[in-house]
Amino acid sequence: MALRRFGTIFSKSSTKSSDEERSRLGRLPTYRTSLTRAPTYTTHAAGPSRSTDPEIDANLSAITEMSSVDMTSAAETSSIAGTITEATVRSGPRCVYYRLYTKDGAIESYNAIYSNDRSLGRIDAKDVAPPYTVILLKNFLCRIEGFKTSDNSNLYLSVPSYTPMEDDTRLSLVATSGPGLYEHEPVVLVVDSINEREAVKSSREKLRTKTNVGEVRYVHYRLYTREGALETNSPNLTSSNDHFLGRIFPGSVSPPHTAASLKAYLCKIEGFPSTENATLYLALSSQTPMEDSTHLSLLGQSGPGFSEHEPMALVVPSRRRSVSGPKRPLKKYKPEHDPHYVYYRLYTKDGAAKSRTSFNKGDSSLGRVDTLFVAPPHTLSSLKCHIATVEGISTLDMQLYEGASNDEPMIDDQRISLLATGYPGNNEERPMAVVYAVNKDPWKLYTLQHPTFTKKIQVTRSHQPSRKGWLDVKADEVLLTDGVETYTSWSPGDIYARYGYTAVNSAGKVGFVYGGKPSTYCKSYETSYR
Template identity: 30%
Template sequence: MKVNNSDQSLSLWTGVGAGAAEPRYLYYSVFTPDGAIPVKPVFDPANPYVGRITARSVPPPHIVKSLQRCLLNAERFSDPELLRTELYLSAESNGAASLSGSAVAIVHPTYGATPETPFALVHKERLTQAEMEEVQDIDLSATRENHPNYVYYRLYTLIGEDTSKTAFEPSDPSLGRTEWSFVSPPRQPSTLKYHIAGVEGKPIYRFAELYSDISAQRELGMFAFMPGHALGSLENPLVLVQPERRPGLLNRPAKFTRAGVSHMAGIGQCRGGQIIYTDGVRTNRSPNDTRTNYQCTLRKNDPERCSGYIDTDFLELLDE
């Protein structure tokens, strides 16, 4: 279901008027880039991926911020400025709900009214270690629905087939599958690849080339993920091909982890959290230099500019 979030309002009650019976609930699911995670206040042990809060628990004014903060509180996540998370009216929404202060309707609910139509609380980045310890029994290869809608895929390195952790046919080890409902919104090539990489335990697939089937000549575009497009069937699984990795090819993404701003040799100013590209090969810049460095560039497609060396202690390779 495609949703135009700019004109949508949210409804907090399932009845009309003050005489509606209590309690009324709002249902939601929680996602990280890896995929759906179990909620903390589980009301149905058979479905630990859908939570609920009472509609009356949302304080006025009834706007997106109020609802998002209530869901964060229910899950015991800290995000006071709402910078780490986004709220989607449904997992199929093509964009997050606006935080601009839009009014929230209180009758005739369209979203979040049933366990089958939950809101989606989405973390923009992976959880911290402390937050991960609060989440119980994460199993990204588990079945979420009684009749799951699977996305089938094949894994490849540059020299041939790779082995999938979710392979279900012994004679076809590169063929894996995951449940579509586990994929984090907005559902597009980048989020699907991130999810599959998490399921497989191989971060390199976050940066893989994604094809509609084994005969495709071009990577999938955004339009292919719009509602109504069938992708990843058992007969025509999607194909993920690992990117090329070799010395001298500065295309491996890495996060600069040093706080603040540093002036690194030959590369200019780098900010904490900035993405830099390297080949991942450790090197000493001189015989007298005991530190190891990565050769790096700030631009993946323009290695001639802003290139230099960064201490390996200051970089976190994102594909391993």
């Protein structure tokens, strides 16, 4: 009997009658787990279709119908490519789970259901006005979250989706299956900005609150400037004292998950006002940064930054931050990994010099740096810049040799595999040689502490703000800067941005000066100082 029924189901005549009957009864499409076929939703960008053959889809739907009649269990089983997953079908009122974001990352929902995952909210599907379309669901979510309905907000079918759904797409919200059915597969609302959010009474008291969301996957990363590693604002201090290794919950990154959205979120939590000139590397060993449009798999069981031993790397142009990290008890850094060092001997033109990183009292010219503190890409230039920073010397008249017996210095753009085993200086018995020139030029002395300040600017208009963090400057005064335009505010309550540069004056004082729009106080003095 069972074989006869399956044979009938796969016949064309039965398929046609099943489709007609289902159309007459107005049955809605069945959503199951993330591994189960779902109807194709039209998005802003063309992509691979979820359905390939209408007859096959009809047969699969018929099998699902028969299974729902013959099986009374609350668990349904789906199998694709040999993988079997059991998912519990929700009983009782149909809910829609969603996550809330701006373009900079996750924000707290007024309908949060977890105290430690507040961007995840849920609503009763019956509260959405029919007909159930993307635009109506989007407008309802915006309203209950305190946002004005806007063409700039987007609704995604799920967190991993790369393109938003079209506004006129029909949704199945009141059936026992549909988008946002499971809390681990929520729909996603991305709003334009949080600045104009209105206070709305939360409906959280109507919902059951949980405090445990189970095991979560993190994205690990290390933070750098060109000079070397920076402490992160988001360390994992529960199991590590490494303040240079950060981690984030990937659900906090705004969809679509690309290198650009991840970079924007990391810059935000690390206190950098802009992603301009910031670069993101897939791994510490990567030689080229990722393109902003690169798609990233952040929510799977594997992906970039999945392991703290293989973190991603964010390289920012300056140490200047707009947000400081939380105050933490100071601990002496002790690497929990097996450290790999670059050993080198420090020389001037007159002979051996004392190294600031010396670890042997009987051999003061022998120094070393941890390879994890050298910024990607790992080239001789990045290694030279890091050594110059820790030694307080300038890269202007500095040369690196593979060994003291070598006659020719190494080339700046030469690649060095610092995470491998055979890089130059990997053994203290065969250290590299660093030769630098002692120079008493005051400008060059300032670059010892600020190796990236290589450009001169000239003040065109006197300005004495006498404020913390600002430089008092006079007309025609020459300053050194890194050439990266930044901005700050005049006071904590000031809503207007002041554009300019972080610079050092002839007295060695560092601070902010006007240099860009809307008012120009400085001009380029020369292309490059060094």
